[in-house]
Amino acid sequence: MLTADRAIEALVEKFAEVCSNEYSLKTDRSPEIIDYVMGTTDKFPDMMGGSSHYAYQTIEVLMKIAKKDDGDIFFRAGAIVIHMESNYSRRNSWRTDGFTLCLGNDSEAYGLSGKSKTHDRMGGLLSRLEKINRYAGEKEILDELKSRLKGNFHDVINGMMLLRLYSDLNYSPSHLAQVQQFTQSLPALFQHVMTHDTSKLRNELRTLIEPLVVCNFQTKHNKSAYELNDEFLREKHNQVIAENYSNTSLSKKEQLSYSEFDKTMILLSNALLYLVNISGGKQRFLEDNSETGLILLEAINQLHEIYPLEVRRYLLSMDTRTKNANELLSGLVPLDEPYQLIEMLRNELESYTIPWQFLQSTIVNDPQQAIRAYHILKPPFLKLCIQKVLEDHGIAIPDVDETVEQAVFSVLRHPLDGGRQGLAIARYLNGESSLEDYWEDPNSRGLFNNLNRDKRRVHNLISISFLPLDSEALRRFVILTTYPEWTLDIVSDMYQSYAFSGEKLLELYGQDPEVKQEKLLSSLISLNGMTDYKYKSMPQDEYRRIIQQNLDFALGQYKKLPTDTRILILEITFEQRQELSTKQVAEAIRAGLQDSSKKANGVALSEFNRIPDQDLYTTIYRSEKKTGVKEMALSAIRSLDNSKDIYRELLKGEKSAEWKNLIQILLDTADQSPEYAHAALADQADAKKLTRLSWLSLNDLPSLIRSEDNQPLDDRIKQYILVQSIDHTSAPNERLNELREYVSEDSLARFASELLQLWIQESASAKEKWVMYLSALFGDTQIVNILAPQIKEWIENSRGAIAAAAVKVLAYLKEPSALMAIDKIKRTVKNRQVKGAAEEALQLAAENLGLTSEQLEDRLVTTLGFDKNGTMQLSYGERSFLIKVNGDLQVVVVNEETGKSVKSLPAPAQKDDAELAAQSKARFTQLKKDLKTMVNIQAQRLEESLSKQRLWSAEEWAALFVQNVIMRKFAVGLIWGTYEDGQLVTTFRYMEDGTFNTVDEDEYELPSGSLVGLIHPLELDQSTLEGWKTQLEDYEIKQPFEQLNRQIHVPEDEDKNKVEYDRLPESDFSPTAFPKALEKYGWIKGPAQDGGWYHEFYKEYGDLIAELRFSGTSISYYEGLEDITLESLHFFKPGSQKHYYYSDHKSIALGEIAGRVFSETIYDILRASGR
Known part of the structure; x- marks a missing residue:
């Protein structure tokens, strides 16, 4: 029997159970499966079988x-799976079959990017095949061979590799005959490559390639002929024929079929990929330099001259x-032409x-390459894009074919690039047809149908966007955009081009009598607020300018606009309130207060309450019809002196008896409290x-006490508070602060606390969440004590939305403990919605x-109650004990007579006073917990500060690390530096006695006004x-985290010009542990895609972002989640985009990345991977 630990035995038992059940539910075969797998x-x-x-x-x-045992137990179990799997089961491409699993992770054929983890790939695979042969038998290997050699072209590579391995299993005559039989079933080219018969190989290659070189292959499948200049290709074609x-x-007139071309290209690429695979990767294949x-x-390079794009694609x-x-492709085919750019x-x-940002950067960063691409390209659209980008950046193309405007018409009139729709719009733009004639043709109108998926449609619109702004053709296009009902769709499609600007069109053609300005303006103002995925947005700064310059129009269209646009209009209006008339501000506030969006309501309410304004209040009262808004305006007037x-x-001026009555009441009470x-x-x-308050009884709420005589107030005051709060579901009603003039603070706090608890007991209806905002207005620390645990409970009960709202409510409490609670939520809660709300708050x-x-x-950062000396007293009555934080950042009890410390209270x-002793013991236990939490959080924060080079002013640094006794312990164990322009100037250490010293132990004085940060070992010379x-x-000081002994990583010389780091760990990693570790080091997960899977991690370093791509895993863990592998790392600058992970950005060369950023990024990844 094979020896194994209990974990393996348990897996074998599970294997036997599921294997028996999946084979047949009628008979339990698990005992005999276990006996065989365990070697009994x-x-x-x-x-x-099968x-x-x-x-x-x-x-x-x-x-x-x-993963636990890759020895005989695994291969015995694998043999059972191989034996019982049917061909159908084996060929399911989305899952691993038993044979492949037993042959190992390194057995699957890979492309040119693949590389074996060992130098003897085939030797390692052979030893595994021998195990398969031993336990599953040769028949299973032969069946697998037959299946693979009949498969698609990638299967065939796997089949050829398996045949190569099988040929080395033994060298008996019968075995060799079997190998020869399989080999002879292969195409001749594969036979010669596998047997290294170079003479026959040359002849076969000539036979295969000659038709591709000589015969005519003008079909839609000839991408090189479609994309590249005829004269350029003809010259290369003639040269290959002449030389070979x-x-x-x-x-030459004989037509070559696509099937023959495709078959030959597959044979050639598969033959090369086979050699790459058996060598263990492309680089090793090139180093082998085999004949x-x-x-x-040599043969592939002949074809590359004539069919460069096809050869590259097949390889x-x-x-x-x-x-x-x-x-x-380096080392395989010539790279002297800009085919990759094309x-x-x-x-x-x-x-x-x-x-577009990436495309423009790529073109402009190597203009000579772009110019060469322009001259060898055939499609007018690609040529136009290069010409336009270069021209926009002031780079001229020598021997340019035509102007940009002429190039636009070349695209539109081109039968392949422009098509019928392009030709029709070109005729209209050039004045050859009228607007009416153009619009009568249904095919012409198809250019503006965004359901039309033809890429030519988009390319035609992009080309039009490249027309000079002052051209007659563009003016005619603007007229056309405002002609149909779907102007918004046209404008949206035009923003697929970086060159299009609705703002500039308005400026140039808004007053043109033939342009329907209102329709164009309405579409532009609506665009970015549209939530349908089909609409393209314009740049946000341009969008804001359009609204600012047309604010009256935007306010007039307010109710017709999308929600996000309405909110933006309010924000823009209130930002420039000083420059606007009272009427405009009032109109915006009224619109916001009547909005169905709670966020819009909140923005309008906040602005209404922000500044006392007589004209605003009276204007809103007189122009508004909604009762609630009119009442609010009248109530606001009470705060004014007049x-x-x-x-x-x-x-x-009031005609309504009801409103007259209300105004009279307010007038009569104006001089009263x-x-x-x-x-x-x-x-x-x-x-x-x-009616909305029917769930609540005023009798259940504590009395409000008049501060003047300490007497209970009329219950109507309670009702007033509640009624005035109902509409405030995104912020407290600040006007209720007026109650503080006559209601005691304590009774308001009790009222707020009890109201909040009653609401929670009534299931905390989201519709009545105004209760939380009211409680925040009048509450104290008790509100924090109620909401903090309640947030946790809501999260556990899948009420993330109300929990997130509660976090924001905490921010309105003017209590440090509330912000500390939010900070703790941000660091400990996993729910993304709640975590995001904490960060926002x-x-x-x-x-x-x-x-x-x-x-x-x-x-x-708290001191946890310790005094400036880092001590506190805990009392048992007659006895008291000195508590302090030691150098290891642990709470200890100090014997004041001996100076010795112990870890717990006696x-x-x-x-002793039993009650006081119990309280002190509980306080001491809580202190230890709080200090441990604080140390973990602050160590994490400080390490992140080191990673991201956060700098403090000398004054901020002293306030945090000198005045706070706990943070002082951190400061003592770390090495600090002063910085100018991000560069290290001097290094120093803070001493326990409050002084500073240098590396030479000279006394040092920290200059006021200097910037202080944690040094990185990368910045120090070896002696320092x-x-x-x-x-x-x-000094026997242990650093709170690795600083001086921190790993340093710099790009290798050959990697400095690369934009992608490809030396990542190659192991498989846990789909839960690896992400959790990265998040601990300050990385954030990328956005979830279909099925809740994400494939990226990001770390922000100021204006630089590191992006780590991996094979992907689920946001939510579930049993059987596969391990992940790392794919690539690169760095980019996101510009002004907040959600940079939804956009494409140009990667920055590794050699241009700041040393600390590069080193810390690699260090994070290696730590997370256990290296």
């Missing part, structure tokens, strides 16, 4: 066994996600969202609002205080680094 017997289980179509669970358990096929007997490989490359057929084709242009210009005069003026007005207004409360709080988010977090004695290490060792 060599008798194979009684199971019919009978299981579905072995999903069996395969899953086999994969788990492979001058004596050909084939006729067979050289002959094959890269197994590298579908490659970003740098030339890097993979391929990139074609692919990106036909993508759903065109990455409120009586205003009320009298309003009474004169607000209490009387509030009570009177409560009597006038809207019946609908009172802290950011808002920071902005209100004029701080960065990091500065606010600094201020939230047990209470009989003479060793000096600091020695000093810390001499």
Whole structure:
């Protein structure tokens, strides 16, 4: 019996159970399966071969066994799977079959980007095949061979590799005969490549290639002929014939079929990929320099001269996600022509969202390459794009064919690039046909139908966007865009071009009598607010300018516009309030207050309450019809010094008896305490609002106490507070602060706390979440104590939305404990919605205080109650104990007589006060927990500060690390530096006695006004680094995290010009542990795609982003989630885009990345991978 630990035995038992069940539910074969797998017997289980179509669970358990034990137990289990799997089961491309699993991860054929992890790939695979042969038998290998050699062209490569391995299993005559039989079933080219018969190989290659070189191949499949200049290709074609096929007997007029071309290209590319695979990768294949490989490359290069785009495509057929084709093709085919740029242009210009920023950068960064591409290209559209981008950047093309405007018409009139629709619009734009004649043709109108998926339609519109702004053709196009009903669709489609600007069209043609300005303007203002995926947005800064310049029109169209647009209009209006008339501001506030969007309501309410404004209040009252808004305006007038005069003026013009009555009440109570007005207004409360309060009894709420005489107030004041809060579901009603003039703060706090608890007991209806905002207005720390645990409970009960709202409510409490609670939520909660709300709340709080988010977090660092000396006293009554934080950042009890410390308080004695002792013990236990949490959080924050080079002013640094006794412990264990322009100037250490010293232990004075940060070892020369290490060792100081001994990583010389880092760890990693580790180091997950899968991680370094791409995993964990592999790392600048992960950006060369950023990024990845 084979020896195994209990974990393996448990997996084998599970394997036997699911294997038996998937084979047949009638008979339990698990005992005999276990005996065979564990080696108790060599008798194979009684199971019919090839009978299981579905072995999903069996395969899953086999994969788990492979991770634990890759020896005989695994191969015995694998033999059972191989035996019972049917051909149908094996050929399911979306899952791994038993044979492939047993042959190993390195057995699958890969493309030019692949590389074996070992130097002897085939030797390692052979040893595994021998195990398969031993346990599953030769018949299974032969069946697999037959299946693979009959498969598609990628299967055939796997089949040829397996045949090569099989040929080395043994060398008996019968075995060799079997190998020869398989070999002879292959195409002749493969036979000669596998046997390295170079003479026959040359003859076969000539036979295969000659028709492709000599015969006519003018079909839609000839991409090179479609994309490249005829004269350019003809010259290369003639040269290949002259040098290699001058004596050909084939006729140039003879037509070559696509099937023959495709078959030959597959044979050639598969033969090369086979050699690459058995060598262990492209680089090793090139280093082998075998004659067979050289002959094959010579033939491929002949075809590359004539069919460069096809040869590249076939050779890269197994590298579908490659970003740098030339890097993979290097050494195989010539790279002197800009074919990669041409391929990139074609692919990106036909993508759903065109990455213009990336395209422009690629063209402009190598203008000579772009100019060469322009001259060898045939399609007018690609030539136009290059010409336009270069011209926009002031780069002239020598011997340019035509002007940009002429080039636009060349595209539109081209039968392939422009098509019928292009020709029709060209005739109209050139004045050859009228607008009416153009629009009568249904085919012409198809140019503006965004359901039309023909790429030529988009390319035609992009081409039109390149017309000079002052051209007659563009003027005629603007007229056309406002002619049909779907102007919005046309404008949206035009923004697929970087060159299109609706703002400029309005400026130039808005007053043109033939242009329907209102329709164009309405479409432009609506565009970015449209939520349908089919609409393209314009740049946000342009969008804001259009609204700013046409604000009256936008306000007039307010109700017709999308929600996001309406909110933006309000924000823009209020930003420039000082420059606008009262009427405009009032119109915006009224529109926002009547909006169905709660966010729009909140923006309008906030602005209404922000500045007392008589004209605004009276304008809103007189122009508004909605009762609630009119009441709000009247109530706001009460805060003004001349409120009586205003009320009298309003009474004169008011015709409604109801409103007259209300104004009279307010006038009569104007000189009295607000209490009387509030009570009177409560009597006038809207019946609908009172109905909404039916879940709540005023008797259940504590009395409000008059601060003047400490007497209970009329219950109508409670009703007034509630009614005035109902509409405030995104922020507190600040006007209720008026109650503080006559209501005691304590009673308001009790009222707020009890109301909140009653709402929670009534299931916390989201419709009545205004309760939380009201409680935040009048509440104290008790609100934090209620909401913090409640948020956790809501999250656990899948009420993320209300939990997120509660987090934002905490930000309105003017209590440090509230911000600390939000900070804790941000760091500990996993729910994305709630976490995002916490980040937003802290950011808002920071902005209100004029701080960065990091500065606010600094201020939230607590001392946990320790005094400036880092001590506190805990009492047992007659005895008290000195508590302090030691150098290891642990809470200890100090014996004041001996100076010795212990880790816990003593047990209470009989003479001690039992209650005080219990409280002190509980406090001590909580202190230890709080300190541990704080140390973890601050260590993480400080390490992130090191990683991202955060700098403090000398004053901020002292406030955080000197005045806070706990953070002082951190400061002592770290090495600091002063910086100018991001560069290290001096290094220093903070001493326990409050002084500073240098690496040479000289006293140092920190200059005021300097910038201080944690040094990175990358910045230090070797002697300084060793000096600091020695000093810390001499003082027996242990750093709170790795700083001086931190790993340093720099790009290799050969990698500095690369834009993608390809030396990532190649192992498989846990789909849960690896992401969790990266998140700990400050990385964030990319957006979830279909099925909840994500494929990227991002880390922000100021204006630079690191993006790590991997094979992908699910946002939510579930049993059987596959391990992940890392794919690529690159860096980019996101510009002004907030959601940079939805956009394409140009990657930056590794050599241009700041040393600290590059080093920390690699360090994070290696740490997360366990390296």
